[in-house]
Amino acid sequence: MNLDILLQQVAFIHEIDKIKYIQRKTRLFNSDRTENDAEHSWHLAVMALTLAEHSNEPIDTLKVLKMLLIHDVVEIDSGDVFLYDTIVNHDNTIAERKAAKRIFGLLPAKQAEEFIAIWEEFETGDTPEAKFARAMDRFEPILQNVSNQGGTWTEYNVPYDTVIEKTRKIQHGSETLWDFTETLINDSVEKGYIKKTNDQ
Amino acid sequence: MNLDILLQQVAFIHEIDKIKYIQRKTRLFNSDRTENDAEHSWHLAVMALTLAEHSNEPIDTLKVLKMLLIHDVVEIDSGDVFLYDTIVNHDNTIAERKAAKRIFGLLPAKQAEEFIAIWEEFETGDTPEAKFARAMDRFEPILQNVSNQGGTWTEYNVPYDTVIEKTRKIQHGSETLWDFTETLINDSVEKGYIKKTNDQ
Numbered sequence: 525m526n527l528d529i530l531l532q533q534v535a536f537i538h539e540i541d542k543i544k545y546i547q548r549k550t551r552l553f554n555s556d557r558t559e560n561d562a563e564h565s566w567h568l569a570v571m572a573l574t575l576a577e578h579s580n581e582p583i584d585t586l587k588v589l590k591m592l593l594i595h596d597v598v599e600i601d602s603g604d605v606f607l608y609d610t611i612v613n614h615d616n617t618i619a620e621r622k623a624a625k626r627i628f629g630l631l632p633a634k635q636a637e638e639f640i641a642i643w644e645e646f647e648t649g650d651t652p653e654a655k656f657a658r659a660m661d662r663f664e665p666i667l668q669n670v671s672n673q674g675g676t677w678t679e680y681n682v683p684y685d686t687v688i689e690k691t692r693k694i695q696h697g698s699e700t701l702w703d704f705t706e707t708l709i710n711d712s713v714e715k716g717y718i719k720k721t722n723d724q
Numbered sequence: 725m726n727l728d729i730l731l732q733q734v735a736f737i738h739e740i741d742k743i744k745y746i747q748r749k750t751r752l753f754n755s756d757r758t759e760n761d762a763e764h765s766w767h768l769a770v771m772a773l774t775l776a777e778h779s780n781e782p783i784d785t786l787k788v789l790k791m792l793l794i795h796d797v798v799e800i801d802s803g804d805v806f807l808y809d810t811i812v813n814h815d816n817t818i819a820e821r822k823a824a825k826r827i828f829g830l831l832p833a834k835q836a837e838e839f840i841a842i843w844e845e846f847e848t849g850d851t852p853e854a855k856f857a858r859a860m861d862r863f864e865p866i867l868q869n870v871s872n873q874g875g876t877w878t879e880y881n882v883p884y885d886t887v888i889e890k891t892r893k894i895q896h897g898s899e900t901l902w903d904f905t906e907t908l909i910n911d912s913v914e915k916g917y918i919k920k921t922n923d924q
Contacts, residue, residue, distance in 0.1 A: 530904055533774050534867065540770060541753040544763045553741040563744045566766035570740060570793050574733050574831070586786040593770050593789075631774070667734065704730055 529632050536630040542600045549606045549676050550665040559668070561596040561604065568592040568660045575660070578700040581652035591646040591657040594639060598623035607665065607690055608682045620647075649696075659697025663705065666691060670708050674717025684713060684720045729832050736830040742800045749806045749876050750865040759868070761796040761804065768792040768860040775860070778900040781852035791846040791857040794839060798823035807865065807890055808882045820847075849896075859897025863905065866891060870908050874917025884913060884920045 543561035551558050559567075569592045576585050596604075601623035628639040646654050669675030677687060687709055695702035712718045743761035751758050759767075769792045776785050796804075801823035828839040846854050869875030877887060887909055895902035912918045 527904075530778070530900065537767070537771055537774060537867065538753055538871065541767070544752055544759070552744055553738055559744070560763070562766045563760070563762040566762045566769070566793065567737070567741070569766070569769060569789070571737055573790060573793065574737060574835070578730070586789070589769070589786070589789050589793075590773060593766065593773065635774070667737065671738065700730065704727075 532630060532632050533635070536627070539627060539630055540597050540600070543596055546596070546599050546604050548604050549680075550668050551672055551675060553668055553671045555672070561599055564664065565593055565596055567664055568657075571660045571664060572657065575663075575698070575701065576656075578698045579652065579656045580696075580698055581655075583652050583656050587642070587653045588657045588660075590642045591653065592660060594628075594643060595646050595657070595661070597627055598643070600627060606676075606680075607662075608676065608680055608686060649693075655693075656697040659694040659701055662691050662694045663701055666705055666708055669717070670712060674712060674715075677712065677718045682718070684709075684718050687718055732830060732832050733835075736827070739827060739830055740797050740800070743796055746796070746799050746804050748804050749880075750868045751872055751875060753868055753871045755872070761799055764864065765793055765796055767864055768857075771860045771864060772857065775863075775898070775901065776856075778898045779852065779856045780896075780898055781855075783852050783856050787842070787853045788857045788860075790842050791853065792860060794828075794843060795846050795857070795861070797827055798843070800827060806876075806880075807862075808876065808880055808886060849893075855893075856897040859894040859901055862891050862894050863901055866905055866908055869917070870912060874912060874915075877912065877918050882918070884909075884918050887918055 543565070544563075546561040547558045548561065548564055549558065550564075552563075569589050572585065572588045572592055576583065576588070598620045602617065602619040624640050624643050628636045628643070630636075631639060645651055646657055649655060649658050665676065669677050676682065691705060691709070692702070694705050709718065713720060743765070746761040747758045748761065748764055749758065750764075752763075769789050772785065772788045772792055776783065776788070798820045802817065802819040824840055824843050828836045828843070830836075831839060845851055846857055849855060849858050865876065869877050876882065891905060891909070892902070894905050909918065913920060
């Protein structure tokens, strides 16, 4: 046994435990309790397993799972950024890249490179796997908000145009899930959970 | 789009949210807070990705991840059973099989069959993938207990022989991880976290 390798891997396993304390804005299904990043990552991974057939393009499911399981690890250092935040841009910030380097850097060098490459691919969002993984990341809070009488949409008064703008990326991963999402969003407008901008 | 298929899948995704409320006995790393089944499942999946090279036999990592991501879903109906429980047997109870049928049965028929087969394979524990997945399930609480001055070992006064008996299954998945586990357990005996039976 190469003990050094194993000790580095155990240090990484220990460190990432911290995402269980990172609270998102969205709440569990039919619930007032906010979701943490570990719960979120688990749910997205099972969603990907369940919904893979709806991907626009053929995908390597293992790669999608890798992306979803580690995509939020950087938030240990950089914190969760709310999807509908109007000031902070979520994607590819300098803080997140620095966090990736530090946290994945706990692993043996070759494995660190591999994990960082997977994370970068997810963040860039260009490959079929990244598009589908990102669709999962957008789709979960929609289901949660629908189950919570509008959830973060009503709580933060997010207008219809912004909801569409922020969730449309689902279409890049799955036209089927986007069609379904549009139905859910329109239904949420009818129920008064989401306001069209010109109603305000 | 076959809306029926998608609605069944969404019903499953909604239902399994409940594992976020199922508390285990073990606590997070360096923490008093108990871990829930969603956090646990996420951590095991990342551990499998990280430690796959230590498997005794070649493994299909995707299958291992599937097992770990869904293995605790049955606890929505049957509840968490503590590894060191002296009365209730964790594995393959009638309640768990009934739960698997109900919960995975929310999915479209073919997918339900596939998920149940994966869950059964994990529970039976005979294949290289199941052996490695089960090793992850045993290894995480060891790391957690070590970080928590003995954790459930001291809290429930679990004797050395029982710790060895319950964790030895790690060896079936990975000799390397078992060697490391034995070192951690012996160290925990020295520190007084685990008592040898004849000391009691």
